[in-house]
Amino acid sequence: MAQVALRNIVKTFDRTPAVRGINLDIPDREFIVLVGPSGCGKSTTLRMIAGLEEATSGEIYIGDQLVNDVPPKDRDIAMVFQNYALYPHMTVFENMSFGLRLKKFPKAEIRERVQGAARILDITDLLDRRPKQLSGGQRQRVAMGRAIVRNPKVFLFDEPLSNLDAKLRVQMRTEIKKIHQQVTTTTVYVTHDQVEAMTLADRVVIMNAGRIDQIGTPHEVYHTPKTQFVAGFIGSPTMNMLPCRLVENGSGLTVRLSDWLSFPVPPSRVDRYRPQVSNELTFGLRPEHIIEGRGDVPPGAAAFDARLDVVEPMGMETMVYFVVDGVEVCGRVNPAAAGRVGESMRLVADLNQMHLIDPGTELVI
Amino acid sequence: MTTTTTVAEPAIGGNRATRYGSISRGRRRTLHTSYFFLILFVIFFLIPPVYMLITSLKSSAEISAATNPWWVYHPTLSNYVDLLTQKTYLIFFRNSAVVSLCVVSVTMVISVLAAFALARMKFWGSATLATGVFLAYLIPDTLVFIPLFKTFAFIHDKTGVELINHWWVLIILLPTLTVPFCTWIMIGYFASIPKELDEAALIDGAGYIQMLIKIFIPVALPGIIAATIFCFTVSWANFLYGLAFTTSTDQLTLPVGIVTTLIRGDVYAWGEIMTGALLGAAPPLIIYAFLMDYYIAGLTAGATKG
Amino acid sequence: MADVAARGVHVSAAYPRSTMHKLVRRKSTIAFLMTLPLITIVACLVVYPAFYSVSLALMNKSMQHFVGFGNFIFLFKRNTFWMVVQQTVLFAVTAVVFKAAIGFVAAHFVHNLPAKGQRKWRGMLLIPWVIPPAMSTLAWFWLFDPSYSAFNWVFVHLGVPQVAWLGNPYWARFAVILVNVWVGSPFFLIMYLAALKSVPEQLHEAAAIDGANWWQKIWYINLPMMRNIIQITALFSLIVTFANFDIVKILTNGGPVDQTHVFATWAFNLAISGNDIPLGAAVSLFMAPILAIAAFLILRNVRRRGTEA
Numbered sequence: 001m002a003q004v005a006l007r008n009i010v011k012t013f014d015r016t017p018a019v020r021g022i023n024l025d026i027p028d029r030e031f032i033v034l035v036g037p038s039g040c041g042k043s044t045t046l047r048m049i050a051g052l053e054e055a056t057s058g059e060i061y062i063g064d065q066l067v068n069d070v071p072p073k074d075r076d077i078a079m080v081f082q083n084y085a086l087y088p089h090m091t092v093f094e095n096m097s098f099g100l101r102l103k104k105f106p107k108a109e110i111r112e113r114v115q116g117a118a119r120i121l122d123i124t125d126l127l128d129r130r131p132k133q134l135s136g137g138q139r140q141r142v143a144m145g146r147a148i149v150r151n152p153k154v155f156l157f158d159e160p161l162s163n164l165d166a167k168l169r170v171q172m173r174t175e176i177k178k179i180h181q182q183v184t185t186t187t188v189y190v191t192h193d194q195v196e197a198m199t200l201a202d203r204v205v206i207m208n209a210g211r212i213d214q215i216g217t218p219h220e221v222y223h224t225p226k227t228q229f230v231a232g233f234i235g236s237p238t239m240n241m242l243p244c245r246l247v248e249n250g251s252g253l254t255v256r257l258s259d260w261l262s263f264p265v266p267p268s269r270v271d272r273y274r275p276q277v278s279n280e281l282t283f284g285l286r287p288e289h290i291i292e293g294r295g296d297v298p299p300g301a302a303a304f305d306a307r308l309d310v311v312e313p314m315g316m317e318t319m320v321y322f323v324v325d326g327v328e329v330c331g332r333v334n335p336a337a338a339g340r341v342g343e344s345m346r347l348v349a350d351l352n353q354m355h356l357i358d359p360g361t362e363l364v365i
Numbered sequence: 366m367t368t369t370t371t372v373a374e375p376a377i378g379g380n381r382a383t384r385y386g387s388i389s390r391g392r393r394r395t396l397h398t399s400y401f402f403l404i405l406f407v408i409f410f411l412i413p414p415v416y417m418l419i420t421s422l423k424s425s426a427e428i429s430a431a432t433n434p435w436w437v438y439h440p441t442l443s444n445y446v447d448l449l450t451q452k453t454y455l456i457f458f459r460n461s462a463v464v465s466l467c468v469v470s471v472t473m474v475i476s477v478l479a480a481f482a483l484a485r486m487k488f489w490g491s492a493t494l495a496t497g498v499f500l501a502y503l504i505p506d507t508l509v510f511i512p513l514f515k516t517f518a519f520i521h522d523k524t525g526v527e528l529i530n531h532w533w534v535l536i537i538l539l540p541t542l543t544v545p546f547c548t549w550i551m552i553g554y555f556a557s558i559p560k561e562l563d564e565a566a567l568i569d570g571a572g573y574i575q576m577l578i579k580i581f582i583p584v585a586l587p588g589i590i591a592a593t594i595f596c597f598t599v600s601w602a603n604f605l606y607g608l609a610f611t612t613s614t615d616q617l618t619l620p621v622g623i624v625t626t627l628i629r630g631d632v633y634a635w636g637e638i639m640t641g642a643l644l645g646a647a648p649p650l651i652i653y654a655f656l657m658d659y660y661i662a663g664l665t666a667g668a669t670k671g
Numbered sequence: 672m673a674d675v676a677a678r679g680v681h682v683s684a685a686y687p688r689s690t691m692h693k694l695v696r697r698k699s700t701i702a703f704l705m706t707l708p709l710i711t712i713v714a715c716l717v718v719y720p721a722f723y724s725v726s727l728a729l730m731n732k733s734m735q736h737f738v739g740f741g742n743f744i745f746l747f748k749r750n751t752f753w754m755v756v757q758q759t760v761l762f763a764v765t766a767v768v769f770k771a772a773i774g775f776v777a778a779h780f781v782h783n784l785p786a787k788g789q790r791k792w793r794g795m796l797l798i799p800w801v802i803p804p805a806m807s808t809l810a811w812f813w814l815f816d817p818s819y820s821a822f823n824w825v826f827v828h829l830g831v832p833q834v835a836w837l838g839n840p841y842w843a844r845f846a847v848i849l850v851n852v853w854v855g856s857p858f859f860l861i862m863y864l865a866a867l868k869s870v871p872e873q874l875h876e877a878a879a880i881d882g883a884n885w886w887q888k889i890w891y892i893n894l895p896m897m898r899n900i901i902q903i904t905a906l907f908s909l910i911v912t913f914a915n916f917d918i919v920k921i922l923t924n925g926g927p928v929d930q931t932h933v934f935a936t937w938a939f940n941l942a943i944s945g946n947d948i949p950l951g952a953a954v955s956l957f958m959a960p961i962l963a964i965a966a967f968l969i970l971r972n973v974r975r976r977g978t979e980a
Contacts, residue, residue: 054388073882085877089895099881399780413810434821479709486702501713503966505914507935511942511952512720541716602803604917620805642806653801665865
């Protein structure tokens with residue numbers, strides 16, 4: 001078990017910068033997830049921690065040791081690859097015990113460790129099979145078993161669930177979470193799927209174009225995103241973003257989205273937003289905070305009517321879309337209350353959850 | 366946080382080296398080692414052709430003077446001029462060229478037709494036949510040339526058709542060496558063409574011959590080029606059949622000609638011999654220089670596509 | 672005639688009426704006709720001579736009548752025959768082992784290079800295979816010349832005793848194997864390089880993380896995954912080397928004193944120069960069993976690869 005620290009990590013490939021300066025402190029036993037779109041540098045960062053890529057500049061510490069010059073085999077880490085990277089000519093047992101065999105562990109201990117890991121992963125009856133006889137999910141477990149058996153300081157996961165079908169992915173996600181509760185090793189997990197990030201992470205690191213946009217718990221990045229990118233990346237469906245203007249309204253402020261739609265700013269935020277009055281801003285509100293209007297409007301919320309453009313029944317909820325000045329806005333309503341396409345429907349927006357973003361800096365205010 | 370640590374905790378199971386160089390330095394060292402050994406290999410592999418070149422530029426006087434064999438003090442092109450104006454050598458070259466070109470044409474036609482039939486048009490026994498073709502390739506020419514020799518002599522006795530000591534006999538014989546392998550290569554290439562193309566063509570109204578000509582040959586062109594190169598190289602380099610079946614000087618192909626005639630009695634005109642050998646090696650080398658990738662593809666196709 | 676159309680037959684505007692026409696247009700007939708030239712060549716010029724060889728070996732020298740196993744008994748009694756057996760086997764096995772070793776090592780070195788540079792090196796390293804063996808053997812013959820050997824010249828300058836490359840029987844055998852290794856190594860290099868490239872890089876990364884150093888990676892990952900190619904290539908080469916003719920013929924013609932003869936060259940000399948065709952045929956037949964075994968192993972290997980992939 002060890003902590004991991006990255007200081008000013010930069011990685012350039014042939015004049016193309018992939019990672020532009022990363023600072024990260026991962027305490028011992030934390031499950032941290034690096035998430036972001038393709039090409040944001042998350043895999044490169046992971047590989048630098050593993051030693052498979054060399055950092056162009058900056059320092060990497062595993063435990064208290066500076067490991068920039070240490071080859072992967074001496075870093076005491078274990079990695080689970082997206083394509084599992086199981087040795088096809090070895091049985092599951094041999095795959096899992098390979099690292100231990102190389103280090104000349106006694107046979108009894110090898111067997112004990114492999115059996116232990118196999119029990120945790122529920123693959124004890126697969127130990128004599130070859131990888132090509134296993135399903136995708138089983139292979140993934142063997143890959144994890146190989147990592148667990150080594151008892152390393154850090155686990156590294158490189159998009160391990162991307163190759164699995166949707167249902168299996170959900171199942172494996174839960175498995176990984178359970179395993180981390182049992183085997184509490186520090187884990188660095190890379191994925192492009194924000195749902196995986198939110199469900200698995202103790203903390204989430206959102207990366208964009210080689211830089212870290214925000215580090216925080218899932219709750220933090222969901223409720224208090226710091227940049228427009230983070231706000232739009234986290235949450236599904238994505239947050240609605242509309243151009244708007246702040247207007248003085250007596251002692252308070254109003255967010256003006258269009259001729260027919262304006263919302264009052266909750267009193268707690270008036271002081272924060274006042275300096276932005278009459279600037280062009282971006283208004284952000286998640287679809288789950290635009291719900292059907294029924295009866296009383298709770299404090300901080302505002303009711304309005306909108307003509308529905310598209311209605312998507314999802315079973316458990318129905319997504320409704322309406323247009324504001326050419327921008328399609330999404331709301332999430334109870335299926336029973338949903339209106340019909342072309343009709344007007346009463347909706348309620350919970351403005352306690354609103355965000356205002358400066359379009360120039362792309363920072364949330 | 367310590368900024369410079371080169372001592373690692375010893376890993377379980379043994380003493381690890383406690384000094385680490387940088388990873389890139391380790392990689393650079395592997396690279397330098399690789400280059401070092403590769404240079405040694407290249408020297409080993411290139412000594413003969415280089416030496417052929419050096420010798421070919423020497424006059425016989427310089428050769429018999431036994432000066433440094435690895436250096437030419439008075440380079441001369443007289444060997445080249447002599448050989449290229451000498452009728453015998455030109456005849457060898459012509460024979461080889463004609464034989465090779467004919468063999469290539471014959472082989473490619475036979476192979477492509479057969480490969481197409483075997484790869485695509487599954488008929489009764491096609492799998493067995495394909496295996497049989499492969500096996501035929503494994504039967505070496507050295508096993509077969511003696512009975513062939515006798516057979517040809519027999520045919521000569523019975524019908525008066527002279528099959529021995531004519532260079533064109535090789536056009537009949539050499540395809541046995543090239544057709545099996547070329548067919549094998551082409552089967553591999555044809556088999557890798559998606560069946561959807563066939564079906565689209567059939568729906569469009571194409572017959573099998575049209576499918577072959579308009580679709581398969583163009584799409585499998587790299588394979589055809591590779592097979593052609595292989596075929597040419599084998600025909601050009603052939604020594605055994607030429608040696609066994611042709612004896613008169615004007616009937617010899619290049620390899621046989623150089624080996625048998627340039628060594629006149631006790632006097633070896635090494636300058637000429639090396640020049641002859643170099644010029645004899647030139648056509649395959651030139652093709653190789655320009656079409657190296659196809660060459661290699663032909664090589665690997667046989668075993669890996671099998 | 673719906674059934675005619677359903678057979679995937681060449682549908683033309685006017686349906687063929689006669690059964691002869693129908694037969695000609697059937698797919699399997701066309702296919703068979705297309706393979707006929709191939710079958711003819713292989714049957715007449717490969718299969719038939721192979722069998723005729725057996726019958727020839729059973730005849731007497733003038734080929735007038737059968738002598739049964741007379742030729743074979745004659746061979747078994749001759750010392751030269753056993754020498755040739757021993758030489759051919761030694762020659763083939765040693766050469767293949769060295770070719771495989773050189774090819775394996777060189778392939779790894781080439782694979783280590785950055786991708787752009789590999790092509791140049793690969794190009795240079797393949798040259799011995801491109802040059803017609805007869806021509807390059809001449810070059811080696813000149814390099815080994817008793818009076819003018821360029822190698823001996825270097826030896827003399829280094830103070831090392833000269834070597835009678837082709838005059839001394841042991842050196843002559845060495846020379847023959849050396850030239851064969853020189854000609855054949857590039858083939859192994861190319862095949863192994865291709866096999867090496869098909870090993871996924873991620874396996875090496877996983878092994879690196881598991882703690883493997885460079886030779887452990889080769890031993891535990893490269894070798895097992897290349898095993899199939901290694902076997903097939905070795906078997907192919909064994910067949911070709913076993914039946915090799917050009918190199919021995921040009922370099923030593925079997926000498927000195929028949930100490931470098933292999934089956935092919937000895938058979939040639941007996942049949943063509945010595946005018947004893949049946950005896951030559953008998954000798955060449957001894958190549959058959961080894962070739963058959965090797966061919967069987969190759970086929971089995973190739974089929975296994977097909978199902979494993």
